[in-house]
Amino acid sequence: xxxxxxxxxxxxxxxxxxxxxxxxxxxxxxxxxxxxxxxxxxxxxxxxxxxxxxxxxxxxxxxxxxxxxxxxxxxxxxxxxxxxxxxxxxxxxx
Amino acid sequence: xxxxxxxxxxxxxxxxxxxxxxxxxxxxxxxxxxxxxxxxxxxxxxxxxxxxxxxxxxxxxxxxxxxxxxxxxxxxxxxxxxxxxxxxxxxxxxxxxxxxxxxxxxxxxxxxxxxxxxxxxxxxxxxxxxxxxxxxxxxxxxxxxxxxxxxxxxxxxxxxxxxxxxxxxxxxxxxxxxxxxxxxxxxxxxxxxxxxxxxxxxxxxxxxxxxxxxxxxxxxxxxxxxxxxxxxxxxxxxxxxxxxxxxxxxxxxxxxxxxxxxxxxxxxxxxxxxxxxxxxxxxxxxxxxxxxxxxxxxxxxxxxxxxxxxxxxxxxxxxxxxxxxxxxxxxxxxxxxxxxxxxxxxxxxxxxxxxxxxxxxxxxxxxxxxxxxxxxxxxxxxxxxxxxxxxxxxxxxxxxxxxxxxxxxxxxxxxxxxxxxxxxxxxxxxxxxxxxxxxxxxxxxxxxxxxxxxxxxxxxxxxxxxxxxxxxxxxxxxxxxxxxxxxxxxxxxxxxxxxxxxxxxxxxxxxxxxxxxxxxxxxxxxxxxxxxxxxxxxxxxxxxxxxxxxxxxxxxxxxxxxxxxxxxxxxxxxxxx
Numbered sequence: 001x002x003x004x005x006x007x008x009x010x011x012x013x014x015x016x017x018x019x020x021x022x023x024x025x026x027x028x029x030x031x032x033x034x035x036x037x038x039x040x041x042x043x044x045x046x047x048x049x050x051x052x053x054x055x056x057x058x059x060x061x062x063x064x065x066x067x068x069x070x071x072x073x074x075x076x077x078x079x080x081x082x083x084x085x086x087x088x089x090x091x092x093x094x
Numbered sequence: 095x096x097x098x099x100x101x102x103x104x105x106x107x108x109x110x111x112x113x114x115x116x117x118x119x120x121x122x123x124x125x126x127x128x129x130x131x132x133x134x135x136x137x138x139x140x141x142x143x144x145x146x147x148x149x150x151x152x153x154x155x156x157x158x159x160x161x162x163x164x165x166x167x168x169x170x171x172x173x174x175x176x177x178x179x180x181x182x183x184x185x186x187x188x189x190x191x192x193x194x195x196x197x198x199x200x201x202x203x204x205x206x207x208x209x210x211x212x213x214x215x216x217x218x219x220x221x222x223x224x225x226x227x228x229x230x231x232x233x234x235x236x237x238x239x240x241x242x243x244x245x246x247x248x249x250x251x252x253x254x255x256x257x258x259x260x261x262x263x264x265x266x267x268x269x270x271x272x273x274x275x276x277x278x279x280x281x282x283x284x285x286x287x288x289x290x291x292x293x294x295x296x297x298x299x300x301x302x303x304x305x306x307x308x309x310x311x312x313x314x315x316x317x318x319x320x321x322x323x324x325x326x327x328x329x330x331x332x333x334x335x336x337x338x339x340x341x342x343x344x345x346x347x348x349x350x351x352x353x354x355x356x357x358x359x360x361x362x363x364x365x366x367x368x369x370x371x372x373x374x375x376x377x378x379x380x381x382x383x384x385x386x387x388x389x390x391x392x393x394x395x396x397x398x399x400x401x402x403x404x405x406x407x408x409x410x411x412x413x414x415x416x417x418x419x420x421x422x423x424x425x426x427x428x429x430x431x432x433x434x435x436x437x438x439x440x441x442x443x444x445x446x447x448x449x450x451x452x453x454x455x456x457x458x459x460x461x462x463x464x465x466x467x468x469x470x471x472x473x474x475x476x477x478x479x480x481x482x483x484x485x486x487x488x489x490x491x492x493x494x495x496x497x498x499x500x501x502x503x504x505x506x507x508x509x510x511x512x513x514x515x516x517x518x519x520x521x522x523x524x525x526x527x528x529x530x531x532x533x534x535x536x537x538x539x540x541x542x543x544x545x546x547x548x549x550x551x552x553x554x555x556x557x558x559x560x561x562x563x564x565x566x567x568x569x570x571x572x573x574x575x576x577x578x579x580x581x582x583x584x585x586x587x588x589x590x591x592x593x594x595x596x597x598x599x600x601x602x603x604x605x606x607x608x609x610x611x612x613x614x615x616x617x618x619x620x621x622x623x624x625x626x627x628x629x630x631x632x633x634x635x636x637x638x639x640x641x642x643x644x645x646x647x648x649x650x651x652x653x654x655x656x657x658x659x660x661x662x663x664x665x666x667x668x669x670x671x
Binding site: 015016017020023027049051052054055057 | 175177179205208209224
C-alpha cells in the first residue's frame, strides 16, 4: 500500500473540471485508490473512492485542503505519483 | 395580462409565443416477481444504450455548441461509469430484489439529494445531472421516447420547470427566442445556455408559468427577470420598440466598426485595443481598433527559457507595429513580479507580490532586463507611432529614473548610429492610489496617462482581485475608484496632457457613459468589445454624460451605480447581455 499527502492549491479545489480530471486519471490504474481528508468544521475523517466522481465531489475538497491519496494494488506507486503530480500541477490551471 | 417575477438568468428581451415544454411522465410500476439476474442484464443493457446516446449527444454538442456544453455530457458519462453509483444500483437488485427501474430511480434520487443538500449552486447543478442521467436510463428501460419538443415549429419562448442539458441539446436553437423556467437559478444549465446563445432567460419564475396557455404571447424581460403573459397592447408595443432599438444598435455597431466614435454632440474619442501578441493585433484591426492602448510585452518573457534578446524583442515589436502602420501603439514595459515563475530571471517569491518588487520597480533594479527592452522598442519605432509606458509607478522620482535609463539607451543608439523615432511620447500607468493622488505632479513628468483600473481597484479597495473571498470588493464601479479616475483626468487635463484607460472598465458598456462624462480621451479594450463600445458612444451626448457622471460619483456602491446608469440610459441596459 502506498500513501502520500498533498495540499490542493488550485482555485476551485476538487470540483468541476479538476474533479473529472482526477477521477479520469485514477481510472487508468488497476489499484484500489482512495482519497482521505478532514472535514474543516468537525475534524471528522472523510474517505472517498478516487474512481467515483460522485464520491470525490461530495468529499468537499476546497482550495487549501490537505488530502491523503492511498493506493493499493500492483500499480500503486505509479497511481499515487500520477495523482500527486496532477494536484501539484493545479490540474493544468493558470 | 399576468406578470411573473423571477431571476435574471440571461439579459435582453424578446416577444414570442409560449411553448410549454412538457416532459413525458415516467411511470414505474412495482413488479411482483423479480428475477435479479434478468434485471441485472436489463440494467447493463440500458446503461450501455444510455452511454451510446450520450456519446452521440456529446459529438453533436461539440459540433453545434460550446465546449462547455459538451463537457456536461462528458460528466454525464462519468456519472454512468461511477463505481459507487453502479455498485449501489446492483446491490438493490441483488440484495433487495428490486427491479432495474426502481433500483436505478432510488439510487439516482439518493445521490442527487445528497448533492442538493450541499446548499451550493454548483452541487445543485450536479444533482440535476444525476437525475438527468437517471431519467435517461429509466426512459430506456421503460421504452419512452426522448424529446418533448418535436412539436416546436415556430420561434418560441420555451416555458419549462427547468431544463437539463439532455433536454436542450436536441432542441433546434433557431426556434428558441427565450427561456422561462419555473425553477432554477442564474447558474443553472438553462441560464448558461441562454447566455451562450445571447437570448434572454428568466429563471425561478414559479410554477404558475407552467399553466400559461400554449401559443399565447409572452414578453420576456431577461434583464429585469420578468415574464409578462398575454400582455396589453400598449405594453407589447413599448417592448417591441425597445427590442427593435437594441437590435438596431447591435447591427449598426458591426456595420460601423471602422468608423470613429463620435458622440451625438460631435465629440470624438479614441477607441483602441489591448493586445499581447501578433494575433491580437490582427483581431484588433478587424474589430476597428484605432491603435493600441496597451501592448503587453510579458508574452515575450513567459514563452522563453532565457531572457529574450534585444534582437528577438525588436522583431516582435516591429511585427506588431507594422500591422498598425501609422496608428498609435502604446508599449508597456515589462510588468512582472514574484507571482510569475520566470526561472531565468530568478525572481524571489514575495509574501505579497502585488505589493512587492514588480514591474518598473524590478526593471529599475535590473538594467540588464530593462535596457534591452527599451533599446528594442526604440529601434522598432522608426516609421511608426510608438509610445512607451511604464507600469506600477508610485512616485515622481521613479518616472525620472525610468526616463533617465531611456535617455541612456537613446544616447547609446545615437553613438552606434542606429535610428529611432525622435518624437516618442512617454507615459505611465496610473494604477497605484499614490500616483492617482499626485497625478498633478506626475502629469508634469510625462506626455500621457493610462489608467489601469484592475490594479487601481484592488489597491484602492485593499482587496486582492485573485482572492474569491474579497474579489467583489475589487470592483472599479466603487465610487472610491471612480473618484480617483475623475481626479486623474482632471489633473492631466490641467497640464494639457491626455488620459487613456486600459483596464476592464474601459470596455464595460455601463461604464462608458461615466467615463465619457469624466472626459476620458482614450478607451482601450479587448478587440471583440470595440464595435459595441463605439456604437454606444455614438448614441451618447457628452455634455449630458457630464451631469450623469457627477451624479454617479455621489452614489455609494457598484449596484447603485449600475442601476442608476440602466435607469438613465435604458438602451445600454438592453445591450449588456
